[in-house]
Amino acid sequence: MTPVNRNRRQFIRQLSIVSGSIALLPAASLAQDAVEDSIARKNIDFAGDKGPQIKRTTVQEFVRISHFDADGVRQMVAEEPQLVVASWDWGGGDYESGLGAASHVGNREIAEFLLEHGARPNLFAAAMLGWDDVVRGFLTRHPALIDCTGPHGLSLIHHARAGGEQAASVLAYLENLGAK
Numbered sequence: 001m002t003p004v005n006r007n008r009r010q011f012i013r014q015l016s017i018v019s020g021s022i023a024l025l026p027a028a029s030l031a032q033d034a035v036e037d038s039i040a041r042k043n044i045d046f047a048g049d050k051g052p053q054i055k056r057t058t059v060q061e062f063v064r065i066s067h068f069d070a071d072g073v074r075q076m077v078a079e080e081p082q083l084v085v086a087s088w089d090w091g092g093g094d095y096e097s098g099l100g101a102a103s104h105v106g107n108r109e110i111a112e113f114l115l116e117h118g119a120r121p122n123l124f125a126a127a128m129l130g131w132d133d134v135v136r137g138f139l140t141r142h143p144a145l146i147d148c149t150g151p152h153g154l155s156l157i158h159h160a161r162a163g164g165e166q167a168a169s170v171l172a173y174l175e176n177l178g179a180k
Contacts, residue, residue, distance in 0.1 A: 054080060054082060054083065054086055058076075058080065058083070059083065059086045059087070059088050061076070062076050062083045062086065062088075062098055063087070063088040063096050063097065063100075063101050064101075066097075066098035066110055067102065067105050067107065068105070068107065070107075070110050070113065073098065073113060073114070074113065077113075077114075077117055081117065081118075084098060084099075084114050084118050085097070085118065085120055087100075090152070094151060094152060095151065096152070097119065097120070097151075098110070098114050098119065099111055099114045099115065099119040099120070099121070099122070099125050100122070100150060100151040102114065102128075103122075103125040103128040103129075103150070103159055103162070104124065104128070104152065104158065104159055104162055105162060106128055106162030106163055106164055108128070108129065108166065111125055111128065111129060112129075122150070123135065123138050123145065123148070123150075124150040124154075124156065125159075126138075126170075127157075127159040127160040127163065127167060127170050128159040128160065128162050128167055129163060129166070129167065130160075130166040130167035130168070130169060130170050131170070132169045132170050135156075135170050135173065135174075136173065146174070146177055146178075146179050147179075155179065155180065156179060157174045157175070157179040157180065
């Protein structure tokens with residue numbers, strides 16, 4: 001094949017790619033419009049003023065004490081209620097909330113307090129708290145979650161073990177499934 005033919009073929013291929021992309025632009029624009037209309041109808045204001053960010057050092061301290069200090073957690077939540085949904089970034093995709101901290105060490109008192117104050121529940125907290133129906137529901141629907149990990153790469157079965165006697169049925173279920 002001569003260089004002219006190769007260049008002509010490349011030109012035609014590129015032209016068809018560009019033409020196809022141009023044809024998709026109106027559809028992409030309509031999809032974006034539909035998303036924006038949906039957000040507007042629901043009065044969602046993602047760009048609105050949500051108030052100042054919580055100081056990073058405050059979030060870090062909150063997550064740290066959420067492992068072991070129920071009184072300290074109560075005091076910090078009284079001063080800054082949004083801490084119950086804050087997460088600390090340890091790096092490398094390792095995010096940990098106060099609930100995550102309490103869950104992997106089996107601190108039921110702190111976990112329940114945080115949930116009562118609006119913390120976002122998750123599968124790891126459910127395993128630690130012995131919420132058998134929740135864990136079974138997730139794993140029935142998505143069996144691959146048996147291998148998912150939470151903060152610090154800790155497994156689902158680790159969280160069930162941390163829950164002690166009150167999470168015994170979840171632990172038995174996970175062991176029966178072969179969780180590690």
